[in-house]
Amino acid sequence: MDHGHPTIRKTEMQASLSTSASKQWAALVTDINSACDEMKSVGVTFVRPSDIAMSGALLGKGANGTVRRGTLHAPGTPARDVAIKMIHATGIDDIKSDLVEFQNEMLMNHRASGRIREGKPSRIAETICCAVEVVCDTASVRFLIVMEHVSSGKRNSQDVADLIQDDRHWKALRYNGVDTGAKLSSGFIETETDPIQDVFAYVMSRKRKLTLAVEIARSLRELALSDIVHLDWKPSNILAVARSGTHDAERACPLVKLIDFGDATTVAREHEPTKTLDYTTGTPGYSAPESEYGIALLATDVFSVGVTILELWVGCLWHGATSERGYHEERMRALQKVERSDPMVASVLAECLRPDPATRPTATQLLHRLKKIQKAR
Numbered sequence: 001m002d003h004g005h006p007t008i009r010k011t012e013m014q015a016s017l018s019t020s021a022s023k024q025w026a027a028l029v030t031d032i033n034s035a036c037d038e039m040k041s042v043g044v045t046f047v048r049p050s051d052i053a054m055s056g057a058l059l060g061k062g063a064n065g066t067v068r069r070g071t072l073h074a075p076g077t078p079a080r081d082v083a084i085k086m087i088h089a090t091g092i093d094d095i096k097s098d099l100v101e102f103q104n105e106m107l108m109n110h111r112a113s114g115r116i117r118e119g120k121p122s123r124i125a126e127t128i129c130c131a132v133e134v135v136c137d138t139a140s141v142r143f144l145i146v147m148e149h150v151s152s153g154k155r156n157s158q159d160v161a162d163l164i165q166d167d168r169h170w171k172a173l174r175y176n177g178v179d180t181g182a183k184l185s186s187g188f189i190e191t192e193t194d195p196i197q198d199v200f201a202y203v204m205s206r207k208r209k210l211t212l213a214v215e216i217a218r219s220l221r222e223l224a225l226s227d228i229v230h231l232d233w234k235p236s237n238i239l240a241v242a243r244s245g246t247h248d249a250e251r252a253c254p255l256v257k258l259i260d261f262g263d264a265t266t267v268a269r270e271h272e273p274t275k276t277l278d279y280t281t282g283t284p285g286y287s288a289p290e291s292e293y294g295i296a297l298l299a300t301d302v303f304s305v306g307v308t309i310l311e312l313w314v315g316c317l318w319h320g321a322t323s324e325r326g327y328h329e330e331r332m333r334a335l336q337k338v339e340r341s342d343p344m345v346a347s348v349l350a351e352c353l354r355p356d357p358a359t360r361p362t363a364t365q366l367l368h369r370l371k372k373i374q375k376a377r
């Protein structure tokens, strides 16, 4: 299902572009074509934009694009339910930077999801194909990334952040200024800052936390085996899947899938373990200290996964910090809470959060440690 070069819609209005603008525009189209050729040379499949019907519900919105449910009608293959990430760029500069991002996201996700082994469920969302549509009359470009639709069994997708925030995991101990009489069954208490001081306990069961943490560590290990670092691990980039036979990702035995490869990069494990990037990556609070210096290595992801699991444990990690120092303090405060209730988990998370990447556990070690804790009780 490969359809050559991007679709270019020309209209009358193109004639009104100034000569210099049309030269720049022509150069941009050449850049887009060569980026697409480069992607095809490593096996990325392109379809026509008209093969993709973006008819379904809005699944999510991120910093870079919108993701909708839709159908892929590629010639010669049955129609398939998919998720489509659309990055819509207008103006030469935005198009140039979005092209770089689109190419990186597509290549990295393709490389990571290309490793799926027969019979084993992958914990990385699969990219299927992509399309590029250049619209000359509005000087804009639509980049479309077609992925497997990760279904939570509900209308919208559900990520680990949604699971943490689910009402079922929060018990009101004091509400509207009145004690509810609920029994305290959690060491993770949150107080609202409003004057009436509502108090909530985060009560996700330890068993569920461990199941999810092991799933996340499996996803991390799968990615590490492709020598790719994601560089933006956080609860909202990990989707929960409803396994077959159930329609509710929350109740089902969970399976998670990693998405959003916009910041990802490759690392050569054996010869060159560290890579220096010329772009900033990650999300404040979740990023490892070395990210600030553009350094990326497998252990960089271990740090962010540690923060993600820490958040899963305490329910609410951030209390308004805005500086690196502030994020560090909030992480350490949460870690102390875990230490009091669950020292085995706290000890492995503390290792993931070590400032020196060389002393953090590997993905495989993290997975084994979590599995061991899971078996211990």
Ligand SMILES: Nc1ncnc2c1ncn2[C@@H]1O[C@H](COP(=O)(O)OP(=O)(O)O)[C@@H](O)[C@H]1O
Pocket (backbone or CB within 6 Å): 059, 060, 061, 062, 063, 064, 065, 066, 067, 083, 085, 125, 147, 148, 149, 150, 151, 157, 158, 159, 236, 237, 239, 259, 260, 261, 262
């Ligand atoms: N394959 C998918 N299946 C279902 N929902 C998805 C899929 N990919 C993304 N989403 C939804 O779209 C949101 C934004 O996607 P993401 O790739 O994280 O975009 P951004 O780079 O803008 O953060 C996600 O948080 C999720 O809710």
Ligand SMILES: [Mg+2]
Pocket (backbone or CB within 6 Å): 062, 063, 236, 237, 260
């Ligand atoms: Mg995202």
